[in-house]
Every structure is written in C-alpha cells, then in structure tokens.
Amino acid sequence: MSKPYDRPVTTYSLSKQAPNRAAADALVVGVVSSPDGPTPAPGAEVIAETYGRDFRAVVKKLDISGAPGTVAKLPAAGYVKAGLVLFVGLGDNPDDPEAVRRAAGVAARSLGAIDTVALALPASTPELIKAAAEGFELGGYSFSTYKTIDEPERPASVIVLTELARLSGATKALAAAEALAIARNRTRDWVNTPPGDFTPATFAEAVIATNRKRRGGRIAIRVWDEKQLLAQGFGGIVGVGQGSDNPPRLVQLTYKPIGTQKPKAKLAFVGKGITFDSGGLSIKPAGSMAWMKSDMAGAAAVVNAIFTIADLGLPVQITAFAPMAENMINGHATRPGDVLNMYGGKTVEVLNTDAEGRLVLADALALAVKGRPDAIVDVATLTGACVQALGDRIAGLMGNDQSLIERVAAAGAAAGEPSWHLPIPDEMGEKVRGNSKIADLAQHNSERWGGALYAAAFLREFVGKVPWAHLDIAGPSYNEKGPYGYTPTAATGTTVATLVELAASFAD
Ligand code: BES
Ligand code: ZN
Ligand code: ZN
Numbered sequence: 001m002s003k004p005y006d007r008p009v010t011t012y013s014l015s016k017q018a019p020n021r022a023a024a025d026a027l028v029v030g031v032v033s034s035p036d037g038p039t040p041a042p043g044a045e046v047i048a049e050t051y052g053r054d055f056r057a058v059v060k061k062l063d064i065s066g067a068p069g070t071v072a073k074l075p076a077a078g079y080v081k082a083g084l085v086l087f088v089g090l091g092d093n094p095d096d097p098e099a100v101r102r103a104a105g106v107a108a109r110s111l112g113a114i115d116t117v118a119l120a121l122p123a124s125t126p127e128l129i130k131a132a133a134e135g136f137e138l139g140g141y142s143f144s145t146y147k148t149i150d151e152p153e154r155p156a157s158v159i160v161l162t163e164l165a166r167l168s169g170a171t172k173a174l175a176a177a178e179a180l181a182i183a184r185n186r187t188r189d190w191v192n193t194p195p196g197d198f199t200p201a202t203f204a205e206a207v208i209a210t211n212r213k214r215r216g217g218r219i220a221i222r223v224w225d226e227k228q229l230l231a232q233g234f235g236g237i238v239g240v241g242q243g244s245d246n247p248p249r250l251v252q253l254t255y256k257p258i259g260t261q262k263p264k265a266k267l268a269f270v271g272k273g274i275t276f277d278s279g280g281l282s283i284k285p286a287g288s289m290a291w292m293k294s295d296m297a298g299a300a301a302v303v304n305a306i307f308t309i310a311d312l313g314l315p316v317q318i319t320a321f322a323p324m325a326e327n328m329i330n331g332h333a334t335r336p337g338d339v340l341n342m343y344g345g346k347t348v349e350v351l352n353t354d355a356e357g358r359l360v361l362a363d364a365l366a367l368a369v370k371g372r373p374d375a376i377v378d379v380a381t382l383t384g385a386c387v388q389a390l391g392d393r394i395a396g397l398m399g400n401d402q403s404l405i406e407r408v409a410a411a412g413a414a415a416g417e418p419s420w421h422l423p424i425p426d427e428m429g430e431k432v433r434g435n436s437k438i439a440d441l442a443q444h445n446s447e448r449w450g451g452a453l454y455a456a457a458f459l460r461e462f463v464g465k466v467p468w469a470h471l472d473i474a475g476p477s478y479n480e481k482g483p484y485g486y487t488p489t490a491a492t493g494t495t496v497a498t499l500v501e502l503a504a505s506f507a508d
Contacts, residue, residue: 009154010140012133012174014165019043019120020050020080022161026114027082028107030090030100030121031059033066041094043161044120050079059087067091068102069484071110082118086110094122097131098416104132105139105486113153123162126173132160133174137181138486138493143192179311180500183304184493186210190300191477191491195276195293199246200324203275203296207251207303207322217255217310224250234323234367235341236359239350241325243280243333248325250364253303255310255318263317265506268373269306269499270364272357272380273299273324280327280353281335288384294491295357297477298379299324305499312500314507321368323360327353339439343367346461349436351444357382358458359443365462375404376468377502378459379495381477385451386422392475395419395495398456401467408469408498411505415497419471425450428457471495 019027030041038059040047048055062072070089076082088103088110100121111117121132136158144151164170190198190206198206204223211219226247229238234250241248251273257263274295278284284292299322306320333353334340340348340359344366348359357380368376386396395412397419399405405421412419428450435442441461445454456470476494483489 009156010137011157012178013157013159014129014162014170014174015118015159016163016165017118017159017161018046019118019161020046022082022118022120022159024082024116024118024159026084026086026111026117027076027080028086028088028104028117028119028121030094030103031064031066031087032090032094033092038064038066041090042122042124047080047120062087064089068099069106071106073110084114090122095128097127100128100131101135101138101416102485104135108136108139108486109483111155114155116157116159117155118159118161120161123160123164126164126169129160129162129164129170130173130177133158133177134181135486137178138184141185141188141488143189143490145189145193176312179308180497183308184496187297187300187304187493187496188488188491191294191297191493193293195326198275198293198296199326200241200249200273200275201246203273203299203324204249204251207253210307214307214311217258217313219306219310220254222252233341234343234363236343236348236363237323237325239334239338239340240274240327240356240359243330244326244328245330246275246326248323251303251322251324253306253320255306257313257315257317261315264315265375266317266373267503267506268368268371268376269302269318269320270361270368270376270378271298271300271302271320271322272296272361272382273322274357274360275324275326277327277354277356278329280356281329281333282352282354283329284354291478291480294478295381296324297381297491297494298473301379301495302499305496308496308500309503314503316503316506318503319368319371319373321364323364325356325360327356342462344462346441347439348441348443349439351442351446355444355455358455361459362462365459369462369464369466373466375401376463376466377408377471377499378468379471379473379499381474382455382472383452383474386472387475389422389452390420390475392479393418395476396452396472397421397469398424398453398472399469400460400463401469404467404469407505408471408502411501412498415501417476417494417498422453424453424456424460428454429460432457432461471498
C-alpha cells in the first residue's frame with residue numbers, strides 16, 4: 001500500500017521582510033511582461049532598484065520575458081541577501097490568483113534541494129497569499145512511493161513575503177492554502193497508486209485511515225460491503241463490481257458544522273470510484289486501458305473535498321458518496337443485454353459494459369436524493385466523448401438547474417479548474433427512456449455522437465427534482481503530457497478546489 005500524503009515536509013510562514021533583505025537560500029521574484037519589457041511584479045519592485053541599471057541587462061541576458069512558465073535561476077552575486085535568485089514569469093495579469101498559483105508551481109519545480117525559500121510574488125491580498133503557498137506546495141509534488149531511489153528533497157521552509165504578514169486574514173489564508181494543497185496532493189497520490197494496490201476495499205480503508213488522522217470538523221463514515229450492497233438493492237454498483245475478484249464498496253461521509261448554528265446549506269457530492277476500468281466484456285483496446293487506474297479520480301476528489309471543508313470548518317452540511325468498483329471480467333461479469341435493478345427501483349438494460357460509471361453513479365445519486373440535499377454535484381471521469389469535445393484541460397459541466405450550473409462554473413473558474421457548460425438535449429432524454437425494449441432505461445446509445453450528453457441524460461433520471469450539476473473530468477483528471485504551472489504529469493488532483501470553493505460560496 002502507498003504511504004498516504006499526510007502533511008507537507010515544508011513549513012509555510014509569512015514575513016514582512018523586504019525581498020532584497022529576506023533571509024533565505026533562494027528568493028523567488030515574480031516578473032511581469034509589460035509593453036516596456038519584463039518588470040518585477042507588485043511586491044518585488046525593490047528588486048529593480050537593488051539591481052539598478054543592471055536589471056535590464058540581467059533579464060535580457062537571461063531571456064526571461066515574463067510570460068507564464070518562463071523561469072531563470074542565477075546566483076544572487078551580492079545583489080540581494082539570499083544566495084540564489086529565481087525569476088519566474090507571471091504574464092500580464094499579476095493580480096490573477098491563478099497566474100500566481102502557476103508561477104509559484106513553476107518555481108517549486110525549478111528549485112532543487114533548497115532549504116529555505118522566500119517568495120516575492122504578488123501577495124497584497126489574502127487570496128493572493130493563498131495562491132502563492134498553494135501553488136508552491138502543488139508544484140513541488142512528486143509521487144515516489146514506488147521509486148527505490150531517494151525522494152527528491154523538498155524545502156524545509158517557505159516564507160511568503162507580504163505586507164499583510166501579521167493580519168489574521170493572511171494567516172487564515174495561509175492555513176487554508178496548506179489544507180487545500182494537502183488534500184489535492186493526496187487526491188493525486190490516490191489516483192497515481194497502482195490499481196492492484198488500490199482496490200475498492202483498500203480505497204475505502206484509505207478513506208477511513210485518512211479521516212482518523214485528521215483534526216478539525218468531525219466526519220462520520222459509513223461503508224457498505226458487497227453483501228450489504230446486494231441486500232439493499234444497489235444493482236448498479238453490484239452489477240459493475242461482480243466481474244472482479246475485488247468486491248465493490250460504497251462509502252458515505254457526513255460533515256455537519258459544529259455548534260448549534262444551522263448549516264447555511266445541505267450539499268451532496270457524488271464521485272465515480274472505478275478503481276480500474278478494463279471496459280468489462282465490452283473490453284477496451286490496450287492503449288485506452290493504460291491509465292484506467294485514474295477512473296476513481298471523481299471519488300478521490302469528493303472525499304478530499306469534504307475533508308478540506310471539515311478542516312476549514314465551513315458552515316455547510318456536506319454528504320459525500322463514493323461508489324467504488326473494479327470493472328473487470330470473470331465468469332460473473334455483467335453481460336451486454338443484462339438488466340440491472342437499480343437502487344430506488346428503476347431497471348436498466350446494460351448495452352456496453354464500458355459505460356460503467358453511470359451505473360455506479362446512478363445508485364449513489366438515488367441514495368443522495370433520499371437525504372433531501374439543497375443541491376447535488378457529481379464528479380466523474382465519465383466519457384471519452386467529453387475529452388473529444390473540450391480537450392484535456394476543461395471539464396464538461398451539465399445539469400438540471402441553471403443557477404447551480406453557474407455557481408459551479410464560477411467556483412471552478414476561481415479555483416483554476418475551468419469547465420464548460422454543455423446541454424442535455426431533450427432527444428437524449430427520450431433515447432435514454434425509449435431505447436430499451438425490455439427495461440425502463442437504456443444505459444448506452446448505439447449512436448456515437450454526443451456521448452457526454454447521453455451519459456448526463458442518463459444520470460438525470462436518478463436525481464428527481466433536486467438541483468443537480470455533473471462535472472465530466474475525463475480530460476482534466478490525468479495529464480499524460482509534461483508538467484505545466486503547478487500541474488504534474490499523471491494525476492492532477494482536479495476538482496477538490498472547485499468543490500471547496502462551491503461550499504464556501506454557499507457559506508457566505
Ligand atoms: N472511464 C471511461 C471514460 C474515460 C475515457 C476516462 C478516457 C478517462 C479518459 C468510461 O468508463 C468509458 O469507458 N466510457 C466510454 C463510454 C462509451 C462506451 C459510451 C467511452 O467514453 O468510450
Ligand atoms: Zn468504461
Ligand atoms: Zn470508466
């Protein structure tokens with residue numbers, strides 16, 4: 001089993017020290033691209049003065065334009081107190097938290113075994129302070145559990161330089177950044193862990209073990225095993241899980257704000273937790289199966305989001321549901337043509353066993369509805385069609401309630417996790433309800449086009465009248481290419497931040 005991502009080895013603090021006097025081994029200096037050429041970012045202006053006339057020559061020689069992702073490391077040569085200076089590009093909008101988060105991430109990836117780092121990045125508001133610390137912790141992430149060589153060293157201490165250093169809003173922002181970055185990195189760890197070591201049972205155990213080590217708001221956990229799932233009629237989860245020797249689980253987590261205060265809202269999160277998706281009897285080609293350990297990224301996100309919301313003590317009641325199954329093939333595997341009796345009573349004809357996500361989600365959504373939440377948000381690596389439509393950095397956003405959809409989109413934008421609203425056309429709903437000759441609903445559409453929309457139309461059948469939004473994260477959950485900003489190769493940890501931001505929006 002993997003060592004869970006417990007806490008950063010790095011300590012974060014705030015200081016009012018001027019960048020040129022900061023006592024650290026390395027000083028990170030934000031650089032903005034402007035019509036007059038690269039200039040130090042707000043908060044680092046003093047660096048231009050410290051270098052004096054040399055500043056232009058230095059940035060020119062280093063060929064650092066200030067564009068996002070650009071970076072240059074050089075000996076401080078006595079200009080500043082720190083031994084090393086790292087210039088990092090912020091683009092032309094240094095007030096944008098996401099620009100700061102990304103630049104801090106690039107800086108973290110570029111600094112090797114450095115003991116103490118001072119960040120002279122825009123930090124004039126609590127939001128920017130949070131972005132700098134969060135981006136640095138996220139950018140320094142590596143998954144080395146299975147490497148026999150030593151883990152890359154992380155800085156012992158990171159100092160965010162800010163005028164606000166002693167204000168409580170700034171300290172709170174720093175604590176929030178740490179809680180969120182730890183949760184996002186833990187999500188990455190869970191998704192990166194090999195599927196043979198992360199079965200439904202071990203996933204459920206990891207959730208319980210992580211909760212035990214937490215402090216902050218209390219979370220109650222309930223786990224259904226395969227016998228209880230069968231006995232209580234979770235036909236979707238059982239139907240997907242029965243083809244594997246690793247039986248399915250359903251995990252429910254509940255957080256209620258402490259005290260007598262009434263929660264500002266009651267939200268339910270549902271995440272797809274397929275620990276490996278072979279496709280089942282409708283088996284995937286080898287190339288499409290390579291990263292299918294990431295098919296539980298939605299479940300990992302909702303679990304780590306509720307942990308963070310409880311850590312922060314937000315005054316919102318949350319219930320998170322993580323249906324977990326392994327989509328495999330043995331003699332018990334569900335066949336195309338089989339009919340499943342879903343939780344809540346509907347019958348579904350399975351027509352493609354590779355469209356398994358909607359089956360486990362449907363059961364969990366039907367259970368979530370019974371708790372009468374104000375809103376439900378589900379998160380799922382649901383369709384390749386969504387990746388075709390929006391690429392690998394933007395989530396598809398669908399739902400039955402315009403104001404909730406707008407709220408989720410705004411939360412994602414603020415979190416640096418963009419999404420795009422897609423429709424659920426009426427004809428898709430008609431096909432879901434009309435295309436099975438023998439059951440209530442047809443799980444799969446034989447026509448290829450609009451696969452993300454059909455999947456959403458299917459899910460909609462299980463949410464009744466509750467406002468519901470669905471995030472298809474098949475693209476943004478996993479980065480098959482090189483790192484950028486604070487995003488590493490492989491698991492990205494997407495959507496934890498969106499859900500925390502969403503809960504915060506209900507808390508206001
Ligand atoms: N887990 C996949 C979706 C997926 C694809 C996630 C690519 C991440 C990257 C899902 O279970 C699946 O196989 N969907 C099928 C649906 C089809 C059979 C209707 C797909 O997208 O091909
Ligand atoms: Zn599948
Ligand atoms: Zn899947």
